[in-house]
Amino acid sequence: MSFVVRFVPPTPISEQKYDEIIQRLNAAGAGSPKGRIFHVAFGPKDALRVSDIWESRADFENFGATLMPILQDLGVDPGAPDWIEVHNIIQ
Numbered sequence: 500m501s502f503v504v505r506f507v508p509p510t511p512i513s514e515q516k517y518d519e520i521i522q523r524l525n526a527a528g529a530g531s532p533k534g535r536i537f538h539v540a541f542g543p544k545d546a547l548r549v550s551d552i553w554e555s556r557a558d559f560e561n562f563g564a565t566l567m568p569i570l571q572d573l574g575v576d577p578g579a580p581d582w583i584e585v586h587n588i589i590q
Contacts, residue, residue, distance in 0.1 A: 517572050
């Protein structure tokens, strides 16, 4: 079952900080992780939000093992994600 994972960080994430996170994920070999169907970062340049669609919670949790240390190193608190079950995906 697929899920939308939506993050609204308690402290805003700037475009620059987001780009650094993506660079570090790519360097760690996790830029396109197994199970992630779609990723989008959106909103004002000084307060981005992130939503992903994942094939399963397990896939996201495996990715989290790489993501969380990067976020901690950069001082980013992603907050608690919203998990929303996907009813349908149209591509």
